[in-house]
Ligand SMILES: NC(=O)c1ccc[n+]([C@@H]2O[C@H](COP(=O)([O-])OP(=O)(O)OC[C@H]3O[C@@H](n4cnc5c(N)ncnc54)[C@H](O)[C@@H]3O)[C@@H](O)[C@H]2O)c1
């Protein structure tokens with residue numbers, strides 16, 4: 456038995472790490488760079504700060520801030536067009552998972568001919584893309600470290616995912632100061648996304664010794680900081696720990712896998728425009744309740760790591776405390792249910808069959824500790840509606 460690890464070759468971590476962006480770009484020998492960002496960062500002045508750092512070092516900068524939501528094929532295609540028109544040589548991504556996924560996909564298409572769809576699925580990319588320097592501004596997706604992109608199909612609105620070595624960024628710059636401006640709902644949803652990555656990586660059928668270490672470390676970091684940072688967004692230590700936790704969780708799931716929470720979350724997000732982190736958070740307690748029987752000792756270890764249980768307790772008791780603890784965390788962080796998010800009961804019911812079919816077909820379902828039937832997935836969606 457052997458396993459492979461794919462991790463960013465260079466990572467810069469710490470206070471004001473973002474100021475190293477120009478040196479990193481120069482290390483590639485680029486003279487023209489595409490900065491991929493979004494309207495929030497453009498308006499808040501963060502994009503200009505990065506542009507100035509790059510310009511002062513003598514680089515020509517082209518800004519693409521057309522990532523107006525979770526990315527789709529059109530956003531990628533427009534960015535690619537600009538990359539080519541402005542003869543850019545590399546990419547700096549400043550934003551959350553949406554911006555970083557867009558940047559990673561533009562990078563691959565800048566070198567590989569064809570459509571976005573051709574490079575979705577597993578190991579579909581042949582040639583490495585252009586260099587990407589990723590600066591995450593949310594503590595959630597871990598995209599700055601992963602071999603994964605999630606891109607919606609603008610025609611069908613289906614969420615596609617690509618998993619290839621070429622999607623691992625060349626440089627990740629982790630500067631928690633970029634995350635300080637996150638409002639409460641984003642802090643909560645992206646933080647639970649990161650926690651879900653860590654939990655699903657640890658209980659995955661693809662888990663290995665290396666991903667286990669990072670997954671448990673991420674669970675601890677996130678558990679110890681998520682409530683602090685939600686109550687007090689200016690808590691720098693907690694922001695730093697959340698960013699490190701989400702980075703570690705990203706490496707963990709990218710080198711093992713996610714599971715049923717993510718399989719069920721994508722269709723929920725696609726049908727009802729629920730942001731990724733939020734749809735994960737809505738599903739995490741119910742999917743955990745369903746899945747514990749497949750890996751009780753692993754879920755029990757997570758409960759202990761989260762200080763929800765202690766070593767003298769039997770696994771079964773720890774698993775129940777974990778389910779209760781995750782429900783309590785959702786309440787504490789004011790995570791809405793699908794109902795309180797505003798999805799009507801009849802409309803939700805109408806979509807369950809389609810969502811369950813898509814979730815059953817998703818690649819990560821087969822890595823869940825318990826592999827569900829379609830009826831069981833239907834039931835989990837139903838039980839999540841109003842909790
Ligand atoms: N590639 C991966 O490994 C991976 C993993 C999980 C999720 N994803 C994908 O990532 C996307 C979600 O990314 P996300 O959760 O980071 O959110 P996001 O990038 O979609 O951003 C959400 C909103 O928050 C704003 N925002 C971002 N940073 C901010 C900050 N510091 N202060 C204030 N506002 C800020 C953005 O402008 C946007 O309006 C989804 O498309 C999801 O499918 C990718």
Ligand SMILES: [Fe+2]
Pocket residue numbers: 596648649652717731735
């Ligand atoms: Fe996720």
